[in-house]
Amino acid sequence: xxxxxxxxxxxxxxxxxxxxxxxxxxxxxxDGTKRFxxxxxxxxTVSHRILTLELRKLEKAGIVRRTSHEGYPLKVEYDLTxxxxxxxxxxxxxxxxxxxxxxxxxxxxxxxxxxx
Amino acid sequence: xxxxxxxxxxxxxxxxxxxxxxxxxxxxxxDGTKRFxxxxxxxxTVSHRILTLELRKLEKAGIVRRTSHEGYPLKVEYDLTxxxxxxxxxxxxxxxxxxxxxxxxxxxxxxxxxxx
DNA sequence: AGTAAATTACGAACATTTTTGTAACCGCGG
DNA sequence: CCGCGGTTACAAAAATGTTCGTAATTTACT
Numbered sequence: 350x351x352x353x354x355x356x357x358x359x360x361x362x363x364x365x366x367x368x369x370x371x372x373x374x375x376x377x378x379x380d381g382t383k384r385f386x387x388x389x390x391x392x393x394t395v396s397h398r399i400l401t402l403e404l405r406k407l408e409k410a411g412i413v414r415r416t417s418h419e420g421y422p423l424k425v426e427y428d429l430t431x432x433x434x435x436x437x438x439x440x441x442x443x444x445x446x447x448x449x450x451x452x453x454x455x456x457x458x459x460x461x462x463x464x465x
Numbered sequence: 466x467x468x469x470x471x472x473x474x475x476x477x478x479x480x481x482x483x484x485x486x487x488x489x490x491x492x493x494x495x496d497g498t499k500r501f502x503x504x505x506x507x508x509x510t511v512s513h514r515i516l517t518l519e520l521r522k523l524e525k526a527g528i529v530r531r532t533s534h535e536g537y538p539l540k541v542e543y544d545l546t547x548x549x550x551x552x553x554x555x556x557x558x559x560x561x562x563x564x565x566x567x568x569x570x571x572x573x574x575x576x577x578x579x580x581x
Numbered sequence: 582a583g584t585a586a587a588t589t590a591c592g593a594a595c596a597t598t599t600t601t602g603t604a605a606c607c608g609c610g611g
Numbered sequence: 612c613c614g615c616g617g618t619t620a621c622a623a624a625a626a627t628g629t630t631c632g633t634a635a636t637t638t639a640c641t
Binding site: 466467484511512514515518537538539 | 598599600601602603608609610611
């Protein structure tokens with residue numbers, strides 16, 4: 350997603366939220382403050398480089414806050430900003446919408462038996 | 466966005482809506498039925514191949530409906546399904562949220578003079 | 582006690598994978 | 612011969628992953 354093609358706030362917002370990780374990260378941060386390594390452990394499928402990049406992007410967008418503590422061992426904490434918190438119900442709504450549209454359809458192919 | 470890392474409906478929904486085009490297309494279709502070439506003209510920055518792909522993805526997701534008319538010259542019409550229509554206010558909400566978070570901040574670098 | 586190794590949170594270089602674009606082609610009618 | 616609405620093959624670009632290195636402190640081991 351290199352650049353925008355319009356000045357639509359929807360497009361701008363989706364550029365930040367659009368990828369695979371942003372909503373996931375927001376969801377993990379919903380539970381409260383997390384350290385970088387916590388987030389790494391929470392979703393091991395994201396590389397630390399991308400995790401860093403995504404967190405920075407969310408930080409720059411004003412969705413998460415990064416708090417770097419001085420001492421050693423290093424400690425950096427991430428949590429949602431107030432704006433990030435207000436976003437949560439909105440992406441929740443999209444989840445609900447999707448769930449209503451595709452009721453319990455498993456996209457991946459697991460759990461084939463529905464009525465046992 | 467190759468595959469999902471969770472069975473979260475939010476992630477599944479975002480996988481469909483996530484790119485640059487889906488929300489744009491939904492917005493153009495909000496105005497009513499459009500032909501393929503209309504959509505091409507509406508956003509000339511998308512290649513026709515990707516437009517086809519995106520439209521098909523949205524169709525498969527149940528967001529847009531594709532109606533192929535028989536005769537010649539060819540005529541294919543696209544419009545939002547009821548589910549697609551219910552989605553509109555949700556992505557609107559995201560746009561509003563973003564706008565509230567970044568009030569008239571131009572992300573691109575244009576109109577530098579704010580207080581003339 | 583002294584040294585190697587792990588942890589912590591990254592940054593940078595390079596490799597791979599995924600996405601998007603380009604160009605050509607299709608059948609057919611105006 | 613172009614336009615409609617695509618599809619296919621190939622090419623470019625973008626996203627993501629992998630690996631190595633950093634600074635300082637704790638832990639592990641001998």
